[in-house]
Amino acid sequence: MSYQVLARKWRPRLFREMVGQEHVLQALINALDNNRLHHAYLFAGTRGVGKTTIARILAKCLNCETGVSSEPCGQCSVCTEIADGRFVDLIEVDAASRTKVEDTRELLENVQYAPTRGRYKVYLIDEVHMLSNSSFNALLKTLEEPPPHVKFLLATTDPQKLPVTVLSRCLQFNLKNMSPERVVEHLRFVLEKELVPFEEQALWHLGRAADGSMRDAMSLTDQAIAFGGGKISEAEVRAMLGTLDSTLVWKLVRALSDENPSALFATVGELSEQAPDYSAALAELASILHRIAIAQVLPESIDNALGDAELLQHHAASMAGENVQLFYQMALLARRDLPMAPDPRGGFEMALLRMLAFKPQGVAHIPTAPLAGANEQQAQQAPQQRSAEPSSQLAAQTSSPAPNQQVPVEPARQPSLQPSQQPPAAEQPQPQVDDAPPWDVEPQAGPGSEEVMHDAGKKPAPEFAPEPQVSAPVAEPVHEAAPEPVVAPQPPVNQPVAQQPVIEQSVQPDVRETNVQEAVVVEQAVEQPVAVTAPVSHPDTGLDERAALRERLRQQVAEVQSAPPQQVAQPETPAPVSEREQQASEQASTSAARLEALTPGSWPAMYPQMGVTGILHSIAANLELLGRQDNILSFTLDQTRSSLYDEGHQRRLADVLSDFFGQPVTVQIQVGDVYGGTPAQLIAATKEAQLLSARDSLNQDPLVQELQAELGAQLVPDSVEYLG
Incomplete structure (x- = not known):
């Protein structure tokens, strides 16, 4: 018995044995089970995806001796003959070899006769797009209304070449390309049944080389088994297909990631020893970069199908996403430009050099986690920056406190006392006041209390002693008293003025009323x-x-607590008006003045300022203003210019005038006679006046008069034109 190739030996015989194409199988199975069969089916798709296979299985389902169903028995004579290709009522036609209209007519002569053995006479026309136009025309009538015992099954790899008249008479099913995952899964199943040892990575090479065709994958598998002497290994499959060693491509990726030109060109040297196809090398590089980019976005998509999951995970974590995208784009463009390079290796090396030379610019590097100790460092630097700022700037930046927030006040600088008024203590405490009343504040040492310094000695202010009880008598020094404070508009010359207290939110000293x-x-x-x-x-x-x-x-x-912030911080000053607000206010006042100044006499002169263009300009320039009542403007349109006028122009003109005057304006237009008050008439009159003025200037020009007197020259008035 001769050897049968894997593509024919493992051709599916039932719908459940099909790999992929679930969207087509579901429709056919439901139609068969519910007896809703069409008379013509069109299967479109690339080579080796199952068009002819599905058509043959459908013929079995229609003619099986057990009845019409989606599960033929596969054991009866009809199923056996269809599987062997010798069923008399299954007419397979190769349209590529029978393109003439005579062949189609000969084929259709037997359509009217009943099937010989089966239930239906099935016409399977493969590569139907190869038929001539005359053949399609001869097929149209029969394809539209065939006898009830005839079914047409058409298969094509190029449905766009079919006339729409044929497409409209068929149920069209588009078969999808096989994904590498589906191909590898099916190859693994077949090789296990065939008891052929294989390596998983070799199957992935075969699956990608098949390019979506299951038949091509099976044929390449046959070739790989013969090449490997009964087994399939990655090295032998790569040598058979002429593909690159993926290890070298990963070395290129690693050198690009590390920005190591020495390692990069050393790897290129190793790659050149294999006499590779550099276009395929760029394609393999782009494929790896594509997988890295996906792994960066979806880490769960990383698999070990090619045995490089560890490398993929490492480079996905180490390479910047923008670099991966840039390298991928450069690889695609270099593959396009490779035929124009002086030599393939030079073009390949220049592509790698571009990847090293160019880096994305303007990419924001945002850390995913806050730096350790950043908050503590900011907390330590904030009091120092605040203490370094001038007190005048801090006072200007004072804001109103929250209802429950205490805003401490920096102690005022004490005035210099006469020697007779100096207290006996070495340092006089600097009192400070919170927004809260001093009798309700508990003594506490705020975080910035140690930073409050005297301006003279730069020593920390001492804490106040506990407040004495009011009921007990208090002994006071002779020189200290409690008079009412004296407010003077001008202090004495020999006595400095106490500075105004500055509000400091970070300093919360103890407050005591002593x-x-x-x-x-x-x-x-x-x-x-x-x-x-x-x-x-x-x-x-x-x-x-x-x-x-x-x-x-x-x-x-x-x-103080109930007063607004402006009364506590500083005298009231008028809020500054921004330049934009000032311009808007001036523009509004100007627009209002324009509307008040609008009269029938000023309308023609004011119109050019509105910037009306297009067809609306042809209408508006021939309007005469009759009058204005508040914001309602009444116009008359010159009836000689009213051929293009409609109500839409009235609404559009109202919008333009509303924008110009800065307030809503209503426009009413009626067609009639005008009496010289339109912008168009004003423009025409201006042009005429300027033209006459130009002619008079030429007539009065001394040179022109001299030419007329001596040479008899004449000035042609019509030659003077307005060029404005």
Whole structure:
């Protein structure tokens, strides 16, 4: 018995043995099971995807002795004869060899006769697009209304060449190309049944080389078995197909990723020893870059079908996505330009050099995770930057506090005291006030308290002592008193003025109400920018005055909290008006003035400023303004120019005028006679006046008069034209 090739031996005999084409099989199976059969079917697709196979299985289903169904028995004489290609009622026609109209007529002469053995007479016309136009015309009538016992099964690889009259008479099914995954899966099944040892990577080479055709894959498998002496290995399949060693291509990718020119050209040298097809090398490089790009977006798509999952995962993590895209595009363009290179290797090397030379620009490198310690570093640098800023800038940037947020106030610089007024303590505490009343604030050391320094000595302000109880008598120094603060418009010359307190949100010192200077500081915060002089000593001040002063202090702090931010931070200043707002205001006022100035007399002169173009210009230029009532404008259109006018022009003109005047405008247009008040008439009159002026200027020109006098020259008036 002679050897039968794998493509014929493993040709499917039933629908369930088909690989792929589920969308076609589902329609045919449902039609067979529900007895909804069409009289003509057209199967279109590339070579080796199952067109003829499906047609033969369909012929079995129609003529099986067990009945019409989607599952023929495969054992009866009809099924056996169809499988062997000798069934008398299955007429297979090769349209490529029988293209003449005489062949088609001879074929159709027997259509009217009943089938000899089967239930249906089936005409299987392969490569039907090869028929001539005359053959198609001869086939049309029979194809449209065949006898009930006739079925037409047409197969083609180029359905675009079929006349639409043929396509409209058939049910068309487009068969898809086989994916490499489907091909490898089927080859694995066949080789296991054939007991042929194989390597998985070799099957993937065969699957990609088949280019979507299952028949080509089976033929290449037969060739690989013969080439390998009964087994299939990757090295032998690669040598048989002439494909590149993928290891070398991965070396190229690694050298590009590492930006290593030495390793790159060393790999090119190894590759050149195999006398490769450099176009195929670029294609393989682009294929690997494509897989890397997909792995970067969908890491779960990485598989080990080709045994390079580890390499794929490594380069997907190490290479930048924009570099992968750029390399892929360069590989495609280099493959296109390779035939124009002086030699293939030179073109290949230049493509690799371009990949090294060019890098994407303007790509934002955004870290996926925050840097360790970034927040702590910012927290440490913020107080230093705030303390370095001038107090005037901080005061200008002061914003209103939140309802529950305490905004501490930087202590005011104390005025210089006379020697007789100096307190006995070495350092006078610098009082500071929060927005909250001082009697409700607990003593605490804020995060920036150690950074509040005296301007003179640059020493940290000491913490205040606990507040004494009001009920107990307090011994005070002779020189300290609690008078009412004296507000002076101008301080004495020999006494410096206390600076205004500056609000600092990061400093929250302890607040204590210990002496009269605290009241002075609060009043400074309330009554800015009025300067407050140093307190005057009154030795006979008692606790009753302190209580009254404390009550007054409470009222003033309450006013501070309820007042808007502008009253606390600095005097009210008018909000700056932006240039855009100012321009918009000026434009609005100008537009309103234009509408007020619009009259029937000013309309022709104002019209050129509106910028009307197109057909609307032909209409609007011949309008005469009758009058204006508020925002309603009434026009009369010159009846000699009304051939192109419709109501749409009225709406469009209203939109243009509304934009020009800056407010909604209603336009009413009626066709009639005009009396010299249209923009077109004004333009024509202006041109005529300028033309007459030009002619008069020429007549009065001394040179022209001299030519007329001496040579008898004449000035042709019509030769003077308006060029404006």
